[in-house]
Amino acid sequence: MATFKYISKDMSAKTIRGTLEADDRNDLVRKLKEQNLFLVSCQDVTKKTVNQYKMKLNELSAYSREIGTMLASGLSLIRIFSIMVRREDNKKIKKIYENIYVKLQQGYTLSAAMEAQGVAFPNLMIQMYRSGEASGNMDKTALTMSDQYSKDHRIKGKTKSAMxxxxxxxxxxxxxxxxxxxxxxxxxxxxxxxxxxxxxxxxxxxxxxxxxxxxxxxxxxxxxxx
Known part of the structure; x- marks a missing residue:
């Protein structure tokens, strides 16, 4: 849900300004019509929040594995994230998934939605997903990233044990x-x-x-x- 600052006119052409919450511009137009108002212009003034939680290697691996597996089974990204949001127990990760879900509904690509999450995802991962989107092999890219981060997690664990x-x-x-x-x-x-x-x-x-x-x-x- 986004917050829009809008300028509208009523049936007598009187200018009316205000703010209203809506899913997107079309939803805003619909809500204003219910009030007999016609949208002139609007601006998304939703308070921007940047995640400061940096996902761990095993979390990145699980994230990519879920996306890759469900994409391969034919589910859409919006459907995938609606499932991931419901299943996630970690509040910080759940918030990241919710933000990505909203961005996807607003028309963002997955890589752009991930990039908007602050430090949550490494830049390399974002660029790999962007390449997957361009080539049409998102499911394979996601599964490849899952394997890579899983290996990195095991190596890191062995390094800690060795130290x-x-x-x-x-x-x-x-x-x-x-x-x-x-x-x-x-x-x-x-x-x-x-x-x-x-x-x-x-x-x-x-x-x-x-x-x-x-x-x-x-x-x-x-x-x-x-």
Missing amino acids: MYPIILIVITIAVLLIVYLAVLPSFFDIFQNVELPLITKINISISKFLQDYWYFVIMILVGLV
Whole structure:
């Protein structure tokens, strides 16, 4: 539903201005006729909202798979999105589908409707859909994009899993070093007094004293690195 600002005339040719909600221009004309008014001009002043939700790889894959499968079965895009809107549980994604559904009813192409959704869809995906529209192979394009984003999602998951071990190892290493420098070495300070120590030992003692005196500074550095 869009909001139109209109200029109309009544039966006595008197100019009447106002705003009215309608599905499109034709619907606006019909509603004005019911009030014995004749449309002169109108402007769509619907408040524009841009989605800030960026769909994840698995969501993009599911989106393309549904479109490709239903297009291949002969359903129209408007019918497809009416189904997708009803079935979607995620409120943010549902809002995106609703916006696309409205755009399609207004005569937009699917790629243009997707482009109007802010950061929801990646530019590459939009351009691929635009190519599919031009070639008439939208169903194949959608299914190809579904496979691609599904693969990307699996690779991303494997990358995260592969990174877990080194991250855990680094955390444990830092924890052990802190225990050594803050708890173990200080207990030997009195023993090492007035004793000539090797350079490496002196460096470790200096690090230990620095950590004891400026531990808050070290925490700030670690937080900054994270």
